Amino acid sequence: MITLDRFILEEERHHPGATGELSMLLMRFGVAGKRIAWELAVGGLKSLLGSTGGTNVQGEDQKKLDALANDILLETFDYGGLVSVAASEEMEKIVVFPRATENGRYAVLFDPMDGSSNIAVNGTLGTIFSIRPRGGGREEDLLRSGREQVAAGYILFGPATLLVYTSGPEVRLFTLEPSIGEFLLTSASVRMPPRGRAYAVNEGRSGGWTPETAAFVDHLKRDGRPYSTRYSGSLVGDFHRILLEGGIYLYPAAAGKSSGKLRVLYECHPLALVAENAGGAATTGAEKVLDVVPDSLHARVPFAIGSAEEVALYDRYARGQPNQA
Numbered sequence: 011m012i013t014l015d016r017f018i019l020e021e022e023r024h025h026p027g028a029t030g031e032l033s034m035l036l037m038r039f040g041v042a043g044k045r046i047a048w049e050l051a052v053g054g055l056k057s058l059l060g061s062t063g064g065t066n067v068q069g070e071d072q073k074k075l076d077a078l079a080n081d082i083l084l085e086t087f088d089y090g091g092l093v094s095v096a097a098s099e100e101m102e103k104i105v106v107f108p109r110a111t112e113n114g115r116y117a118v119l120f121d122p123m124d125g126s127s128n129i130a131v132n133g134t135l136g137t138i139f140s141i142r143p144r145g146g147g148r149e150e151d152l153l154r155s156g157r158e159q160v161a162a163g164y165i166l167f168g169p170a171t172l173l174v175y176t177s178g179p180e181v182r183l184f185t186l187e188p189s190i191g192e193f194l195l196t197s198a199s200v201r202m203p204p205r206g207r208a209y210a211v212n213e214g215r216s217g218g219w220t221p222e223t224a225a226f227v228d229h230l231k232r233d234g235r236p237y238s239t240r241y242s243g244s245l246v247g248d249f250h251r252i253l254l255e256g257g258i259y260l261y262p263a264a265a266g267k268s269s270g271k272l273r274v275l276y277e278c279h280p281l282a283l284v285a286e287n288a289g290g291a292a293t294t295g296a297e298k299v300l301d302v303v304p305d306s307l308h309a310r311v312p313f314a315i316g317s318a319e320e321v322a323l324y325d326r327y328a329r330g331q332p333n334q335a
């Protein structure tokens with residue numbers, strides 16, 4: 011029985027120069043994950059499933075659990091001086107932690123409750139997180155390449171609560187054992203299959219797709235192995251299936267959404283780091299997602315992520331060269 015804390019501390023021994031700060035940050039995401047899992051489990055009993063009545067900075071209907079998960083994460087990092095800055099899908103501006111000392115080396119960025127339209131119907135949900143160097147501690151210091159992330163991952167709230175993270179070459183998977191309240195190691199090295207059998211995209215939006223995207227999805231339906239559609243309304247849930255079984259998730263550019271929907275810093279960058287470290291890939295159709303340098307805190311990009319073969323094929327379709335080697 012290898013707990014999250016034991017695994018992280020034992021891993022730390024392989025990095026003699028490690029200060030232990032990143033280890034503590036990763037353990038804290040475990041704590042936040044347990045708290046959010048509990049709120050989701052009893053949300054319906056505590057009338058937490060509705061909306062706040064407001065909208066978030068994205069103009070999206072903000073659910074009470076969006077706001078609660080955001081507060082839990084802010085509280086999780088607002089002590090110990092490890093984190094100087096936080097950014098969230100739910101907050102227009104960054105939060106600077108006043109008690110963080112000058113050497114609060116990290117910034118944490120998160121989508122606290124991804125897929126919140128699933129809350130009312132008990133669907134899968136997730137928290138996506140990215141850990142970066144704080145830089146100068148200003149908002150503009152976060153607008154950097156995804157390759158500068160020091161760690162990234164997600165918490166998946168489903169029949170089980172899972173924690174997936176990468177802080178180096180490997181992707182780790184933990185499963186919450188609720189009776190003891192510990193995340194237990196399930197896999198120390200998750201590898202994404204080079205090819206899959208499922209694709210995740212909202213076909214209801216196909217009327218606005220570019221011809222290249224439409225041709226790619228049509229190819230998946232028509233040619234080669236038959237693919238199945240698996241689209242849950244939760245990026246984290248759809249991505250996790252693809253991480254384990256292969257395939258591709260798309261949120262492409264569309265009419266009226268030329269940059270797609272998903273946000274670079276706290277959705278696309280962290281999942282792209284997990285995907286690449288597991289042997290998969292992530293692209294905007296024009297460049298690798300990890301190479302994207304966003305021009306603003308909530309910048310969006312068209313997003314395709316999954317198995318190396320499907321993502322490479324998507325790139326060829328996006329360039330209008332589907333048959334190019």
Ligand code: P6P
Nearest residue numbers: 124125126212243244245246271
């Ligand atoms: P649509 C949830 O809002 C989210 O960011 C992802 O989790 C999900 O895959 C997507 O948006 C769903 O968006 O437009 O298909 O409803």
